[in-house]
Amino acid sequence: MLILWPSxxxxxxxxxxxxxxVDPLDITFLGHIHASRQQVYAGGFFFFWLMAAVxxxxxxxLAPRGRLLDEFGDPINE
Structure with missing residues (x-):
């Protein structure tokens, strides 16, 4: 959920x-494929969601990780 909810x-x-x-009816895919408004809205939303999730x-x-500690607060050597 740390990734999916913010994205x-x-x-x-x-x-x-x-x-x-942008009007979805003005968008054509590969030069000749037309989609309905709802298809473009749904596809666009899921594309934006995928990009934000990635x-x-x-x-x-890439975030730095903190030191691993055991239940007593001592560092764990990996």
Whole structure:
């Protein structure tokens, strides 16, 4: 949930901002494939959610980790 919830909120805000400026009916895929508004809204939301989740996961992966301590507060040697 550390990754999915924040990325869901970012995807919702990004979808609202993008689709306030872009009409989904003006978008064509591969030059000739047209999709309905709901398909573009859903696809865009899930794309933004995936991108935000990847960004959050990468940030969590690259974040420095603290020292591992046992239940007595002593450092654990790995």
């Amino acid at each position: 869901f909120l970012v995807a919702a805000a990004t979808s609202a901002a993008v689709f306030a400026l 960004s959050s996961a990468l940030t969590l992966h």
